[in-house]
Structures are given as C-alpha cells and as structure tokens.
Amino acid sequence: MVPIVGASVFTVACALERTTFWLDLLKREAKVVSEVLDMARKDLNEAAAIASRSRDLPIGRFLLAPLSLQNPSPETFRLSLENAAEKEFVKMRKGDKLLETVVAVSPLLGLLGTVTGLIATFENLNIGGGDSAGGATEAAGGIGEALITTAAGMIVAILALLxxxxxxxxxxxxxxxxxxxxxxxxxxxxxxxxxAGRLPLRRSPTPTERDSYAQLSPSLESPSSQFTDRPSY
Known part of the structure; x- marks a missing residue:
C-alpha cells in the first residue's frame, strides 16, 4: 500500500506543477507572439528584446533563438527555429515518462497487495476450528481489506492517465x-x-542575451561568431 500512496503523491504533485506551468503559458503566450511578430515587421532588435523579456516562457525562448542571430540567411533562420522548438518540446514533456510508469505499475501494485493480503488471510483461517462462523466473518473482513489495494491502485492509475x-x-x-x-x-x-534588402546593422548583444543564445542554439555557430560584424544580405 505504501508504494501506491507514494505514486498517488507523485501524481498529485506532477498535476499541480504542470497545471501551474500550463496556465501561465496559455495566459501569456498569445500576447508575447503578437508583440514579437508586430515588432519584427519594424525593428528586429526590438523584437528580440521583447522575446528576451519573455524568456521564462517556451514561446519566448523559441522566438528569441533566430532573432538573436546576426543577420542569418533564411535557411539558418529556419534551422534556429527548428532547433529551439525541439528543445522546448522536450521540456514540455517533463514528467510524461514517470506518469506512464505510474499508469502501468499502480494496478499491478494493487493486485500484488491483494494477493499477499489473501494469502495472509487464508493462512490465518482456522478451517477445522469450532467457531466456523467467526472464522468466516474474519476471513470476509480480511478479503475485503485486501481488495482495497487493488481499488487504490486502479484509482491512482486512472488519475495519472487523465x-x-x-x-x-x-x-x-x-x-x-x-x-x-x-x-x-x-x-x-x-x-x-x-x-526587401533592409537587413539592419544589429546591435551588440548584452551579456544576458549572450547567455540566452548560448543555451538556445549550441548546435549553431558560437555566440562570438554570430555577433561579429559581417555583410548584410
């Protein structure tokens, strides 16, 4: 029963943490996307600054990745988006594998508890004794108590699955x-x-933006090479 209780505590904790994460994300991301896209038509530097201020959101880090590059080619721009998206999707799947484990294991733990409880009940049952009615009542109570673990395991598995x-x-x-x-x-x-041939001279990044870029796009060029002056396209 103790492992089932532990699984239920984990499921509740995961549900609360993910609920907080998703509520904050869904409440703010539409505004961030709208502001970044609107500003990107006018000023790429300012669009990058808006995305940088929303680095606590996955969508903010996603949009910041290509905007942090120094006048990239369209292909590099797309590659940066794809790379950032993959990283954010991995973070969004946090807890999925453990929940899948809870869904699979909890019913088995419940069944195991029931089987061991039944074994203990029948071992203590005095079949040849004189008080057969009392023994039957005791056995029924033991069986009912043993079945509780199966029900508990199934409840935890259903909650984790939801x-x-x-x-x-x-x-x-x-x-x-x-x-x-x-x-x-x-x-x-x-x-x-x-x-339109309007690629601007990009300003030098702040130390914070350099650190953000290093975390977002390590598979691309290094930050030092991305932020050096080079010709516009």
Missing part, C-alpha cells in the same frame, strides 16, 4: 502553435528584411 492525456493534448496544441508562429516569423523575416 493527467497524462491532458498534458499530451496540450503539447500537441503547442506543436501546432509553435509551427504557426515560427512560420509567420520566418515569412516576416524573408519578406520585410531579406527580400
């Missing part, structure tokens, strides 16, 4: 939302800056 399905649904919605926002940002970059 939490997991909600999280997976929200993650799928975020994949679509990231794709939509990323595609729009890339189109803005191509139409308003690359094709």
């Amino acid at each position: 939490v997991l399905r909600v999280m997976v649904t929200l993650q799928a919605q975020q994949i679509d939302y990231f794709s939509e926002a990323g595609n729009e940002l890339e189109l803005i970059y191509r139409e308003y800056w690359v094709e």
Whole structure:
C-alpha cells in the first residue's frame, strides 16, 4: 500500500506543477507572439528584446533563438527555429515518462497487495476450528481489506492517465502553435528584411542575451561568431 500512496503523491504533485506551468503559458503566450511578430515587421532588435523579456516562457525562448542571430540567411533562420522548438518540446514533456510508469505499475501494485493480503488471510483461517462462523466473518473482513489495494491502485492509475492525456493534448496544441508562429516569423523575416534588402546593422548583444543564445542554439555557430560584424544580405 505504501508504494501506491507514494505514486498517488507523485501524481498529485506532477498535476499541480504542470497545471501551474500550463496556465501561465496559455495566459501569456498569445500576447508575447503578437508583440514579437508586430515588432519584427519594424525593428528586429526590438523584437528580440521583447522575446528576451519573455524568456521564462517556451514561446519566448523559441522566438528569441533566430532573432538573436546576426543577420542569418533564411535557411539558418529556419534551422534556429527548428532547433529551439525541439528543445522546448522536450521540456514540455517533463514528467510524461514517470506518469506512464505510474499508469502501468499502480494496478499491478494493487493486485500484488491483494494477493499477499489473501494469502495472509487464508493462512490465518482456522478451517477445522469450532467457531466456523467467526472464522468466516474474519476471513470476509480480511478479503475485503485486501481488495482495497487493488481499488487504490486502479484509482491512482486512472488519475495519472487523465493527467497524462491532458498534458499530451496540450503539447500537441503547442506543436501546432509553435509551427504557426515560427512560420509567420520566418515569412516576416524573408519578406520585410531579406527580400526587401533592409537587413539592419544589429546591435551588440548584452551579456544576458549572450547567455540566452548560448543555451538556445549550441548546435549553431558560437555566440562570438554570430555577433561579429559581417555583410548584410
């Protein structure tokens, strides 16, 4: 029974933590995306600054990754978006594997508790004794108590499954939302800056922005090479 209680505590803690995460994300991300996309049509530096102020949100870090680059080609811009999206989706799946384990193991733990309880009940049952009615009553009580663990395991598994399905649904919605926002940002970059020949001289990044970039795009060029002066396209 103790492992089932531990699994239930973990499930509740995970549900509370993920609820806080998703409520904050869903409440703020639309505003961040709107502000960044609107500003990206006018000033890439300011758009990057807006995204940088929202680095506590996955969508903020996602949009900041390409905007932190120094006048990248459209292909590099897209690669940066894809790289940042993959990292954010991994973070969004936090706790999924453990919840899947709870869903699979909790019913088995409950069944194990029931079996061991039944074994103990029948071992203590005095079949040849004189008080057969009292023994039957005691056995019935022991069996009922043993079955509680099965019910508890199934309840915990059902709760964990519900939490997991909600999280997976929200993650799928975020994949679509990231794709939509990323595609729009890339189109803005191509139409308003690359094709129009308006790529600006980018300001030097602040130390905070350098650290953010290093965390967002380690597979691309190093921050020092990205922020050096180079010709516009």
